[in-house]
Amino acid sequence: MWGGRYAEGPSAIMREINASIGFDRKMWRQDIRGSLAHARMLAHVGVIGAEDLAAIERGMEQIAGEIEAGKFPFDETLEDIHLNIEARLTERVGEAGKRLHTGRSRNDQVATDFRLWVRDAADGLIAQIEDCMRAFLGVADDHTGTLMPGFTHMQPAQPTTLGHHMLAYLEMLSRDLGRMRDARARMNECPLGAAALCGTGFPIDRHATAAALGFDGPTRNSLDSVASRDFALEFLAACAICATHLSRFAEEMVLWTSPAYGFVRLGDGLTTGSSIMPQKRNPDAAELVRGKTGRINGALIGLLTVMKGLALTYAKDMQEDKEGVFDAAASLSLCLAATAAMLRDMQPDIARMAAAAGAGFSTATDLADWLVRELHLPFRDAHHVTGKLVAKAESMKVDLSGLTITEMQAVEPRITTAVFGVLTPAASVASRNSYGGTAPANVAAMVKLWREKLA
Numbered sequence: 001m002w003g004g005r006y007a008e009g010p011s012a013i014m015r016e017i018n019a020s021i022g023f024d025r026k027m028w029r030q031d032i033r034g035s036l037a038h039a040r041m042l043a044h045v046g047v048i049g050a051e052d053l054a055a056i057e058r059g060m061e062q063i064a065g066e067i068e069a070g071k072f073p074f075d076e077t078l079e080d081i082h083l084n085i086e087a088r089l090t091e092r093v094g095e096a097g098k099r100l101h102t103g104r105s106r107n108d109q110v111a112t113d114f115r116l117w118v119r120d121a122a123d124g125l126i127a128q129i130e131d132c133m134r135a136f137l138g139v140a141d142d143h144t145g146t147l148m149p150g151f152t153h154m155q156p157a158q159p160t161t162l163g164h165h166m167l168a169y170l171e172m173l174s175r176d177l178g179r180m181r182d183a184r185a186r187m188n189e190c191p192l193g194a195a196a197l198c199g200t201g202f203p204i205d206r207h208a209t210a211a212a213l214g215f216d217g218p219t220r221n222s223l224d225s226v227a228s229r230d231f232a233l234e235f236l237a238a239c240a241i242c243a244t245h246l247s248r249f250a251e252e253m254v255l256w257t258s259p260a261y262g263f264v265r266l267g268d269g270l271t272t273g274s275s276i277m278p279q280k281r282n283p284d285a286a287e288l289v290r291g292k293t294g295r296i297n298g299a300l301i302g303l304l305t306v307m308k309g310l311a312l313t314y315a316k317d318m319q320e321d322k323e324g325v326f327d328a329a330a331s332l333s334l335c336l337a338a339t340a341a342m343l344r345d346m347q348p349d350i351a352r353m354a355a356a357a358g359a360g361f362s363t364a365t366d367l368a369d370w371l372v373r374e375l376h377l378p379f380r381d382a383h384h385v386t387g388k389l390v391a392k393a394e395s396m397k398v399d400l401s402g403l404t405i406t407e408m409q410a411v412e413p414r415i416t417t418a419v420f421g422v423l424t425p426a427a428s429v430a431s432r433n434s435y436g437g438t439a440p441a442n443v444a445a446m447v448k449l450w451r452e453k454l455a
């Protein structure tokens with residue numbers, strides 16, 4: 001492609017380090033789409049003839065067929081997908097193929113193809129995030145009143161419900177969805193026509209190519225168009241945050257399915273056995289969701305690091321932008337699918353969760369609140385009295401509700417038997433009816449709200 005200036009070809013190591021065809025062939029559809037939009041625009045403004053356009057369209061159709069059939073002769077010496085397709089086009093249709101690159105450079109071409117690819121990936125992930133949200137909603141709907149312990153510092157804190165816990169993830173995913181949609185909306189400007197970096201003197205119509213490729217319009221600065229990859233960074237950031245949320249749920253699946261917790265059971269289809277320990281049901285799917293988050297987060301840091309310190313405009317460093325994005329998109333897609341599958345499969349052990357919800361003096365806050373409400377103790381004093389009662393129950397190896405009224409009154413004489421009404425996990429969750437709180441009536445209302453939003 002630059003034989004005019006060069007007498008010698010590249011060395012073997014130059015070819016090897018330079019080639020991206022091994023991975024950027026993934027963008028062949030986007031490359032053909034972009035080239036067709038460019039060629040049609042060139043014909044429309046009269047830069048190429050109608051016969052040239054017809055030949056290019058015919059050639060591209062044949063090339064698409066070849067790639068689909070696995071018969072395309074990918075060639076490493078032709079560096080990347082752009083040169084591979086262009087060279088093949090010229091082989092097939094001659095002269096017209098050589099006219100395609102008028103008013104265009106690989107710099108704006110790759111920026112366009114990659115945006116189209118990332119946009120498609122974002123669309124796919126948006127649908128998958130929504131599906132995963134529905135899966136969380138399904139469990140929440142079935143378990144608005146299913147008691148479970150709420151934790152802070154991994155210590156039993158206050159009773160909550162499985163439904164409320166599921167809706168916490170639903171909220172996180174709804175923000176992930178918003179981030180992905182925002183990224184998609186912001187990236188939807190077309191760099192094609194920025195050419196190498198400064199634009200072109202050919203009478204191209206950038207508004208036409210942008211519209212043909214489904215963009216909202218052309219980018220406004222040619223240097224920015226070929227130099228920027230923040231659309232990919234933003235996509236990766238949205239992926240990384242979403243994966244990080246899924247990873248937290250995955251960790252809970254790992255804990256909850258362990259016999260020590262026994263909160264939920266995953267079926268044969270989403271666990272693996274052990275070749276040596278016959279009793280095992282390993283939550284590999286959850287572990288892999290947790291593990292794959294590492295490479296997704298790594299892709300974000302990788303591309304941030306590639307881009308930092310790059311003087312404008314294009315530099316070949318930027319060829320390193322693709323593999324991490326391809327991998328992160330595929331990995332997050334798998335993580336979302338596996339998470340949705342686990343949610344639809346998991347069987348909660350309601351009795352075990354309820355028992356755990358009452359363990360660890362989890363209604364101590366309810367006791368303190370009762371002392372404030374009924375005896376008008378200042379909260380700090382109520383906290384102190386409750387602390388003494390917890391210590392007493394602990395030394396006697398009983399729950400708070402296992403203390404007798406006489407034992408309680410030895411600590412605070414004004415306590416009455418009415419206090420036992422607030423010491424159960426069920427009473428505790430029912431009482432927490434502040435907006436966004438854990439009360440089953442509240443959770444049911446939120447489920448209804450999300451049903452409408454996701455309809």
Ligand code: ARG
Pocket residue numbers: 020024079080106107110314316318319320
């Ligand atoms: N394969 C290159 C990339 O992915 C295409 C752009 C090449 N441009 C250039 N001036 N060498 O970035």
